[in-house]
Every structure is written in structure tokens, then in C-alpha cells.
Amino acid sequence: MLVDNADVYGEQERGAAESLLGRVLSGRSGWADDLVLATKAGIRPGVPYDASGDHLVAACDASLRRLGVEVIDLFQLHRVDLYTPPEETAAALAHLREAGKVREVGVSNASVAQLDDLERLLPFPLAAVQAECSLLDRRPIFDGVLDWCRRRGAVPLAYSPLASGRLAAPGGDVPPDLTERLDALAAREGRPVTVVALAFLLAHPSRPVPIVGTQRPERLAELAGATTVRLDRADVYGLIEAAQGHELP
Numbered sequence: 001m002l003v004d005n006a007d008v009y010g011e012q013e014r015g016a017a018e019s020l021l022g023r024v025l026s027g028r029s030g031w032a033d034d035l036v037l038a039t040k041a042g043i044r045p046g047v048p049y050d051a052s053g054d055h056l057v058a059a060c061d062a063s064l065r066r067l068g069v070e071v072i073d074l075f076q077l078h079r080v081d082l083y084t085p086p087e088e089t090a091a092a093l094a095h096l097r098e099a100g101k102v103r104e105v106g107v108s109n110a111s112v113a114q115l116d117d118l119e120r121l122l123p124f125p126l127a128a129v130q131a132e133c134s135l136l137d138r139r140p141i142f143d144g145v146l147d148w149c150r151r152r153g154a155v156p157l158a159y160s161p162l163a164s165g166r167l168a169a170p171g172g173d174v175p176p177d178l179t180e181r182l183d184a185l186a187a188r189e190g191r192p193v194t195v196v197a198l199a200f201l202l203a204h205p206s207r208p209v210p211i212v213g214t215q216r217p218e219r220l221a222e223l224a225g226a227t228t229v230r231l232d233r234a235d236v237y238g239l240i241e242a243a244q245g246h247e248l249p
């Protein structure tokens, strides 16, 4: 199981989510080995982005300390810093991997051009690309990011796959046609609409891995059932058309 974190996550203070996970891991020997520990750096509240070499190296060291591990499985650039040359960012990421502090490197919220730039400058391929992706935010399906991942062998990590809960309780700003389609597929499959919403993501040939957020462990078991739901071509296109409110050309 992959657990996604970031140096800025935490209700009270930045880093609190990593510290909490570190405390959990320290209480159970072997847990850190069973999990894929992912975290991110590159956001500095008030700046807001910093992917300079010095910042990334210091942030990685701080994350290692808070998590209480010797190596981070997946270290991700949280956001591309438009005012740091990608050469500098790539050199820092390569240094962290060479130093054995991170096993794999990923990038979050990057365009295809930014992914191309970074991968060209890194001495190894990007292992993962995080992008917001759900039925209510379909950008990576159309902007080439998922295609880039498939072509380059990077794992797409689809964050906010339930649109931060908006898809879990249809109504609100969910288009009525989409609610109707989700309900129909949920009834056909005998699963909750949340599972159908994840199955929609899993149907893409780039094989996205949804990063769900929940405070309730029982939901993880239920949502994992999405891997056994097969939506066909008419199902997925029907969901896209219902979500966007018009037919595809």
C-alpha cells in the first residue's frame, strides 16, 4: 500500500502529518518495509514554490527525520517552481537518489513540457507522476499527462479521485446527468458510486493508481473493490459526456 504525504501536510503545523506517520511506524516494526512511503517537497507557504537545490535537500532531510526512516521510497516534487531552472531541480533530485536518501523520484502537478524537461535532465526515469484526476477534473485524460506516463513507464498517481469527497455524496455541484449515470452503474455493479468513480480512473490504459483520502480505514477496503469492476468503453465515455455536459465530437 502506498501512503502519500508531504512536508507541508498537517492541521496545526507543517510536517505534522509526517511526524504522526513516523510515530505510527516506530510503534510497529516492519511496517515501513510493507508500505510504499511517498512524500513531497517544493511548496513553501508564503513563497509559495521552492524547488531550489538547497531547499529540496534540506526538505528531504527534514522529512527523513520526521518519518524516522533512512530512505524515502518515493520523493516527489510537489509543484514545479517556475523560477528555478529545471537543471538545478533535477541535479538536487539526482543527488538525493545517489546519496541513498530516496529510492525513486516523482513529480506532481506538472505539464507534459515540464515532465519532458525534468526527465531529460535526470539520469534516471521518473517513477511516478501525481495529477489531480477524477470525473470532476478530467484534465490529465485530455492534456497528455496520462499518455506521457504510459509512454514513459511512469505510474500516474491520481489525487483527489473522489474530487475531495464531492463524488461521494452526489448532489451539490455534481452535474445531475453524472449523478444519474453513476447511480445506474453502481446499481448494475452492486457497488457504491465511489467504487464506480475509481473504476472509471482504473479503466485508463495508463493504469492510474488513485490516492484516496479518508479518515476511515473501512472505506479503503470498500474502495479497493474498484479493481474488480470492469467498465467498458461505452461506460467510460458515457461518464465523461455526463460530467462535461455535452457529447464528445
Ligand SMILES: NC(=O)c1ccc[n+]([C@@H]2O[C@H](COP(=O)([O-])OP(=O)(O)OC[C@H]3O[C@@H](n4cnc5c(N)ncnc54)[C@H](OP(=O)(O)O)[C@@H]3O)[C@@H](O)[C@H]2O)c1
Binding pocket: 004, 005, 078, 108, 109, 130, 131, 159, 160, 161, 162, 163, 164, 165, 166, 168, 169, 194, 211, 212, 213, 214, 215, 216, 219
Ligand atoms: N499533489 C498534490 O498537489 C495533492 C493535492 C491534493 C491531494 N493530494 C493527495 O491526495 C490525497 C487524497 O486527496 P483527497 O482527500 O482530496 O481525496 P478524495 O479521495 O478525492 O477525497 C477524500 C474525501 O472523500 C470522503 N469520502 C470518501 N469516501 C466517502 C464516502 N463513501 N462517503 C462520504 N465521503 C467519503 C472522505 O471523507 P472520510 O474521511 O470521512 O472518509 C474525504 O473527505 C491527499 O491525502 C494527498 O495525499 C495531493
